[in-house]
Amino acid sequence: MKTKQQFIKICPKCGSIDLPIRTNFAEILAPTPEKCNKCGYSGLFPEIDINEIENFQKNIKKLNNY
Numbered sequence: 001m002k003t004k005q006q007f008i009k010i011c012p013k014c015g016s017i018d019l020p021i022r023t024n025f026a027e028i029l030a031p032t033p034e035k036c037n038k039c040g041y042s043g044l045f046p047e048i049d050i051n052e053i054e055n056f057q058k059n060i061k062k063l064n065n066y
Helices: 025-029 050-064
Strands: 007-009 047-049
Touching: 007 050, 047 050
Parallel strands: none
Antiparallel strands: 007 047
């Protein structure tokens, strides 16, 4: 049986998954910019496969060191 992929939003600046959860119906319909709770980045957050979080975070650290 094939397992269903699970996706999660991740901060493209620091790699954190600590993002605010939208619970208000109005926010879902007319979203405001999201903001990372760790680094304060505000903008678009890509959704990645939950199994790729560690790999994504390693790549972010490599990019930020240059």
